[in-house]
Amino acid sequence: MRKKRWLALGLMLLLVLSTALAACSSDSKDDGKDESTGGKEKKEKTLIFGRGGDSVSLDPIAVTDGESYKVTQNLFETLINFGEQDTTLKPGLAKSWKAAKDGLSYTFELQEGIKFHDGTDFNAEAVVKNFERWMSGNAETRPYFASMFGGFNGDKAAVIKSVVADGDYKVVITLNRPQAPFLKNLAMVPFGIASPTAFEKDGKKFGDNPVGTGPFKFVSWKRNDSVTIEKFANYWQDGLPKLDKIVFKTYPENSARLNALIKGEIDLADGINPSDATSIEDNADLQLFKRPSMNVGYLGLTVTRPPFDNVKVRQAVNYAIDKQAIIDAFFEGQAEVAKNPMPPVISGYNEDVKGYDYDPAKAKALLKEAGYDGKEIELWAMPVPRPYMPDGQKVAEAIQKNLADVGMKAKIVSYEWATYLEKAEKGEADAFLLGWTGDNGDADNFLYTLLDESNIGSNNYTFFKNAETHELMLKAQTEVNEAKRNKLYKKAQEILSEEAPWVPLAHSTPLLAGRADVLNFWPHPTGSDKLDKVDFK
Template structure:
């Protein structure tokens, strides 16, 4: 080849390389920030980057109890019935309609036809039966949320007698006793229907390879960094989802997350500090989003560990915590002091119960009566991540530590990574610990039974508190179909819990999120988990 031809060849190669580089840059620009379309117009952004404080612990929703998992899985899986966009009313989901027998023991669901899992297999009645058989044959350690149905298949309190496929698109649940919140339970994030083929293929590793029927499909999980989902092109809801891709990105510090939002690195963030609300409002490129409140933040007092096994000690600690000071310092008026383990917005709330007043002398007297006049040393575990009910847990822990020191209790603040934190709390390995709960279904049962009944030890009852009288009241409330009678039972339950004091209920908050101004149709749900199906950019 002569020199002229060689020069011409290298010129062509150089031009091709430059053009490929420019195409790559253009593609990246279009994905995150929008770019020019073929006709020269500005294309709309179609990738949402969601900044959050912690990583998910699992992407198989039935295997966990924490909200960072559900935040993602709500977009991958669907349930038989689903909540309203911003409330807990029951609406059709994978089931188009259903009937309930007069005795409340038989539920017949008529399923949508033509729906497929992300792996191309059919959603049908057999798939529903497969999922429930999988869950009910498990245990608290494998499938903690299934305890909502009174335990597991061989447990005495198990509510479900049988789940059977009547035909390809009809599935029937037969119960042993009525369960008033049954439909609301079915709509909860943990009960998303998974592909039986994928579950069988991946086994326990399905936690990292989720396959559902939802608006988005799983692409990739980089631990403690990002989870990427992409649009399900075969989604059964016509015209949805609006986005092409969602990237959930972990940024542990609230302030760092806000800086990333202001710099355009992310589009939405949760865990906005109340103290930063005005900063966001003053930025013309950002917006504040309020999540409807349905939560409680609390200090758990593990009742199986000394000296917290003494009710008088637990009552003393309740008297020693200045809730008003905590709310004034960290919630900017977006919270109210918690008296009971459930928020006042939930039907059956007992507003006749008076809180333990902040009274250091009373606290000291109770400690003396319990035999701890000189106080004691104890660990206080603080969450390592921002949660909707407690955006600044470490700072709140310091205030609590100072309060307890005034009655002779020397609390050592401890923490550990989020997954380990939940694991240790579940096993009852903490003394005092900070946690909270965002309601799953808007029913009192989901707070009182789920968090404090003896059936829930090993799942969501982290204090390992057990009271037989409370258990009888809560089971009666589950079985009762007359709502007025249920409410009275729940009020009685709250009286028992107040006396036994397994918690220091701290706060019911209005969680804040922030987003770039061009994000529209973001509808935050009171459960803390929303499908981003309708979200788009202006």
């Protein structure tokens, strides 16, 4: 009997022990305990980033929109980096670079031992193949390359002549003409280096399955809902990234995005309404972020479409719009009135340009002089909040009222974001709301990129052409003396103000918000944020 009792007791102890071990096993799976951390919890760190719109493509060279770059900034890396919250130049995939005295060639020494997410090697050959891919495109497929480097293989205006490998980890880029912002252009997010193996395999579908060298790699994309990326285990910078996963979640409405943040459904949110800033700052569970301002929100007037093919009508619209009222109503002190197509923080800004005061009487007189027939126009309103314009629909309604007051009827229309950009790019809008966040801190990135004839069909949605501004901008690109460059840009701004292809509206200070436990998030003035150092308390 005693033997049986001991046997029964042993079985019971074994059962209890087995249960305990099973529980421990379950705890390890659910709570992330493992031996490498001494049995301490190691929970997966997932950041959910709420944003206003979906990406257009995840191939950075194929797009110009900020929602795409928000993701690709963390999947791809450029040869040169910007500083954490400015546009100073830092090493990236290139550890160093040297320019020739004549400014016609640059030699880049590359980092070694780096892998793309698909396991292929990053080296000089990979860099050359990326440039070959970019240079063999066109303005429709490579819009930003056209804007920043003048053109493609064989084009007279092309800045880049050749890109060759000199060994495994050295690249020499030769130019057709000097370009003052060349290095800053290379640091821009569109020029992230992609895996040649992947883009040669996937062709036009590369944007659906992107492969770079960045701290995170692509996982999935649910259109108009979310993009998921995860930590790249073989990332070349030790200790980074801090997060295991990031989900970019789309909430078109600002209020819905903020509510999701308050409820703890997301960790970061951009596109915060200025009116919500105080309530966020008063909430101990949240924190408010201010992105350094480097943008412009504007009303574009397509100069190839009546009535905006008449400069007097364009000037009239500039006088008709009460910019200060718009800023007071929708920006709540987080913006200043714009008069030029570039913000005051950019070197070369022309303070002496007078701009257009709110003057409905002057607007009516100009419309009469122009012979405006009163025909209704279409006024395009952005369907998503943008850093330079928190609520495009409400701004459009205010402009509609201003135009009605001077005798111009406007019908507000909108489209899904990608369609909106595509149709505006083709010149299909009469008047359209849009804006721009600077990508490199240079005047060229605003004036030449957005308003030069070379960029019609890419970033110049107004189709504006002017021989004098074209000559000024090309001279400014090749002029390395900053004072002389600034003089050229200031003259260009005077002409642009007179020709009035835009109504510059506002330079905003974009607001973001996050949970109080989010660490090391530093909003970048370009609007493309690196999230490799972001962590939780």
